[in-house]
Amino acid sequence: MKKTGKRCQRLVDEGRRSFLRGSAASVGTIAAATILQTKKVEASNFPSNKLANVKDLKTNVPLDINYPDEDSPGVLLKLGSKVEGGVGPDGDIVAYSVLCPHKGYPLNYNDADKVFNCPGHYSVFDAEKGGLQVWGQATQNLPQFKLKVSSGGDIFAEGVDELIYGRLSNVL
């Protein structure tokens, strides 16, 4: 979770410019991910992208992914207990955008509370409650990626339920 992907360096730099102390040192949840497979989901114009396989996930360890394209960082997360909207054999796999919908700072995952924290303006989003903003400055809850799991355990993202920060169309 502390790796920084080159493609999103601009976001991180923006964050660093504004945040010279305290939480600033820990920004960056974003890492490169390989989009293995892309096809459009007909009705919504969203691509159906394979993110990973169920067996690639470790419980409560977020896996960096990008969706709907490589410039939109997110994480895939196996929470360890079933949640509404969760997929996979245990109903506990979710995926979210990790750009804070307030000002676009990259969120950090806190595995003790299972929340995403924003180093910019202290917002907190609950990974177990559909990205509900527990507290914070955004005017929307955290965009969640809609997932589907194939019989072989491949996890596909097929949509987003809120507007991702920094784009006026989720699919650019």
Add this chain to the structure above:
Amino acid sequence: MAYKRNINKLPIIPKGAKKHNVVCNYCIVGCGYHAYTWNVGADGTTTNNIFGENLSVQQGADSDAWYSPSMWNIVKQNGKDVNIVIKPDKNCVVNSGLGSPRGARQGELNYSQSTSTQLQRLTDPLVYRYGQLQPTSWDDAIGLVADVTKAVIDDQGEDGLFVSAFDHGGAGGGYENTWGTGKLYLESMKIKNIRIHNRPAYNSEVHGTRDMGVGELNYCYEDTELADTIVSVGANSLETQTNVYLNHWVPNMRGTSMDKKKKQLPGEDHAPARMIFVDPRRTVTINSAEAEAGKENVMHLAINSGTDLALFNAWMTYIDSKGWVDKDFIKASTMDYDKMVKGNKTSLSEAAKITGLTTKQIQQSAEWIAKPKGNKRRRTCFVYEKGLIWGNDNYRTNCSLTNVAAATGNIGRPGGGCCRMGGHQEGYFRPADGFIWEGNPAKPPYVDKLLIEGKGGVHHVWACDHYKTTLNAHEFKRVYKKRTDIVKDAMNEVPHGDRKALVKAIMGAIKKGGLFSVDVDIIKADIAEAAHVILPAATSGEMNLTSMNGERRMRLTERYMDPPGQALPDCIIASKLGEAMGFSGYGWKTEEDAFMDGYHNGTGKIVTYDRLRAMGNNGVQEPVIDYKDGKLVGVKRLYADGKFDRHGKDHKKLIFKVSKWRGLQAPGKEAQKKKFKYLINNGRANHVWQNAYLDRKNQFVTDRWPYPFIEMNPSDMKNIGVSEGDLVEVFNDDGSTQAMVYPTPTAKKKETFMLFAYPTGVVGNVVNDGVNEVIIPNYKQTWANIRKLANKPSGVNHVSFKSKEYKI
């Protein structure tokens, strides 16, 4: 599941979209925004848009070329559907492009028949007819109000007319509308039984500082970037004055305002800010300050609730004993210093006993406030809000804090100030009101109490909702319903078309203890359940509106859309009512007419709409003293010359005040504390503006807070036998209300905190009627018992009860 809008795309603002100056119409901070409007279907493209940016690529953090779905809507402009985006203004010095979770929803909080937002807005005058509120014409509604009001005045004199009216800026206020209502009630009439939106009388919440000669908004926000120490008393500013905190305090904590300090204040040492928070509760503000400044630079003085005054007097005593005061300033600009020091003498150990702090904490905080840095005075900025204003012994506590600020030379100086943080924006311009408390300068009529006692015959309510935002609310509602029902029953006996008979029946009911209630508002407030006439008002952006913020920054919000239906600006409604009652001096056609009649004519004829518009979202800081080279000229901070005038005394000296500790001052508080187990501290939450009058119909907010939360220590929850999300009843001898349990390990045992003024659970129900000597309520020191009502309702299953604190 959390509420999601499922909006995957927004219309792009085209080049040439109309751009309007907008100041957020909610809180005191007054963040600058722009409202962009353009015809539906005439959208910009990813390559051809108002930003001149390529929007087919991901935008970076803090981008000016992004807006959220909450900022967008489709509204009517001159009768035609237009897209609107209301986004924060990056060039506004107040917020530098930041939007709060309240202000950044202004777009979707507009009335829209296209997107079905805020369809709760009132569109037509309504009168009680055939047992229901029915739409009618302005002439009919105003005519009935005028006829009944005149009849009551004929019978009871002007003391029979009771008025509840906003006195602030922003939505439900502003210079135009305070003047309109003020001219009607304080000039054309001389109404004594008048009160303000959040308190039961017509009075200042900061009478103490004013009597000392110090206006409560004396600094500029930049002072919080320059201060060595910021002292925050009873203010949870990250949640309630969000962008002052984020855009001005945080840079000082981070050290990113160091260049500004060195440049503006050369020749002295500078370091990032130290922070002192006086608050019985650990807030998210304190949490974030620790993250930014480091715990070693943050003191949280978690005093026993209501004991602020003892702490301040101990600071004063200790600071004086060390000689860390500004002797030159005291000599040149003040009086009664020695008398104050002697009268307020409080030792560290006395204060420790009262406040529950250690003597070391009090001593260290006094050092952070006043111990010189090298051979220079420390620059300390003092801010306070509802914890003090709506807390124990308001007047004296206000004086005690201002004593410390003044003695240390921190008023009128860079990096200083002793200011309230504020709730609404300000926007008060009215005729003289001294007659209200004639004969007893400190005591205006306690209006709610008089209404409960059966006084008055007609009640005009302007954008106030006593059912949610008053003390002793349980009893108030019970009596108010009863009294207004007497009138409704009488009205049911007469055909509406027979005005003469109707007024006669109403007057008969009033003689039997009835009350005729007129509600002027933008939505049907809870108190409007009792109304006989409802008049629909326009709000900010549907009319041009001027206000000033917490650093006295005056701006014009430009009208960007049509009001719903027949709704009108409050000042125009006041004008209509004034004319219908036979008064002269009205006949305003526009809100600008009201502005010119009041503010312009009464303040040296300098400020006009055109001049303000040209000043944009940075406006001008009041008082406006000149118009020069095409610009309005204001004043950056007050009292830089050491002359203090807020008390109205000719000597222009700051008067130090003796303000001794006297325990829990308001009647009934001490007994309530003894009898009931839990402190029901109360206040605001980040998502919610005021009493949720718009937010109650905003799904983003109601999804987060279906019921008001009550933060409780887990051991208290165990004792009561409740889990997260359970509904509890909060009850005492004054009333009862309900809330949703929010486990909060950082809460002190037996000290809860409940969301204030929420529609689905009104904390005012359990706040007793005790007030101070100037009729200021004490909402904060409230005690009650708590019992379980029900397991978590199904509408709460999706809600998160995790810690609100940011963790690194």
